[in-house]
Amino acid sequence: MKIIVPMAGRGSRLRPHTLTVPKPLIPVAGKPIVHRLVADIVNVLDEKIEEIAFILGDPAFFGDDVVDSLEQLAVSLGATARIYRQLDPKGTGHAIMCAEPSLSGPAVIAYADTLIKANFNLDKEADSVIWTKKVENPEAYGVVNLNERDEITELVEKPTQFVSDQAVIGIYYFKEVGDLKKELQHVLDNNILNGGEYQINDGIKRMMAAGKVFKTGTVDEWMDCGNKEVTVETNRRMLGFLAERCEALISRKITSKDATILEPCFIGDGVTLKNCTVGPFASIGEGTIIEDSNVKNSIIQTYAVIKNATLDNAMIGNHATFDGKFTNVSIGDYSELKQ
Template identity: 25%
Template sequence: MKLTGIILVAGEGTRLRPLTYTLPKPIIPLMGKPLVVRLIEDLKSVGVNEFHVVIGHLGFLFRQVLGDGASIGVKVNYVEQRERLGIAHAIHRAIEEGANGQLIVYLGDNYFQGGVSNFVKVFMENEYDVFIVLTRHRDPTRFGNAVISDGRVVKLIEKPKEPPPNSYVVTGVYMFSDPDDVERAFKSLKPSARGEYEITELIQWFIDNGRRVSYTVTNGWWKDMGTPQDMLDLMYLMLDETKPRIEGEVKGEVNGRVIIEEGAVIEGVVHGPAYIGRGSLVGRDTVIEHYVDVEANVSINGGSISRSLILDNVRLELGKARVVDSIIGPSTRIRLSNGVNRLIIGEGNIIENI
């Protein structure tokens, strides 16, 4: 049976502003690669070669990054979701535009430790009508909840104010064996109170109609990249799993698990876990502390940086300043003199605090 990937990236990412005014969150690179590329490569590893990418906000940027998919070795089709009418509607739009076979739906701002390939294999081997991946979460009110009884999914609830006891959170990957059934389910839906066609209600149709709806509970970590802190947390988790690799030039000092990409130059000090991207310069008076991701063509002179993500083409003149818990948008110029600074900055800004 043919496997088709549906990647949902139409959202505006409002909780990640100002970054997402010009850069959709699935395109933001972590350790040298946009998240959406990582998701596609993950599904490619289990035989998904055709993708329908559902775009909306700044959709042209996905076309620029992914093209027709040839650079990744897959075929990418684009589907527009002009109105934000929910996940179920986005899946419906993909089917309208030709998505067929067994559908692997992946939210473009989700990431799983070790990827989802093992989940897809379980789905395929057991011929389920629907397969979902569940987990526990400290704040289940942010997500759909699944009620499990006797090893079966009996009810799904979208963002409950009072989560049912012992319920699980529904993560951002959904698998369907028959697109025609998905369309039957979608036609039965009405918009929720927030004006969206909910994925939980779509899957509930399958439960109510006696279809084989099954699940697994992931043992690894899972991140939904909604807020700046979520993005930093994902970066920390990914850096925790790095293996040291040095392909750039080290004139200064590198300690611990550090990746130095080709063309990067380290004149100062880098403490791992850390990532220094292609063509970036860490100046001789600079200290990169733990959990820092410096993307491509960044220049840093002076100061120190800890627990931060620095995106492409940033220029930092830090003097004796310390930057912590920060996300610096691409092509930004910052000049600081001292103090401890926490910055969440979008693309192309200029900040001077002398």
């Protein structure tokens, strides 16, 4: 089994945090988004993963440090990493075809801007499984249409009339991903564009027209990381899930004086807490210093300095300095905000 992860986008909606760090490497509950996503998929599949292919963008932004991080992730899961590049953003289908040498055998394709909580048996008798989540407002999403045998017969983008309440979340299983490769090659060769780009859905629709059987795999939770507000909310929800599983989230390698920790929280190695209250639902990255402050429902990344602050629904980047009484903030890496 392979996992293929297109992640070449710059994550513009999450700026300023993605000006220096690719969005899939932004931490949620102390771990990069893509690390959590891939590990959760491995747990759902419950089988040997031989290869994880990552499709990155420009090496000037997705540099050696990113590649090293992804290679270490693959090794930690017992797999080999393969790195591909999508240097021209021409859509989801084009991104997949950039990993053409890896497009054979059974594979999961997962776009690295979402997190899941799932526990189901993958229907490997189907030619493909599209993972979905029941939503209250299907008109805002791409949804699947099902027949009486619960097979997917159609993909409908933002339907104006009710089709179903099962929204496509961007994770797909293919019993033979070479079938998708064949149809996407046809899309590219014939310049079939939607929204000016080559889309995975056009390859999937051709597979359906050829008689391939598509089923759904429904996740329990689907968490977005598209912008600052939803990323902080996803951090809150993920901390809650991890606490339910009794995972250790607070490092023993912290310095604490007159500090109160309200769980669930993630607190990394080397954090210093002085005269402060942290939590609930706060993630504090390695080496950060928090003094004379209250921090809850927020993401503070590594080696930041937080003083005299009351933070709620905040997101502060790596090596940033924040000294003040503002509350709902979003500050990127190496920024300084002082009074």
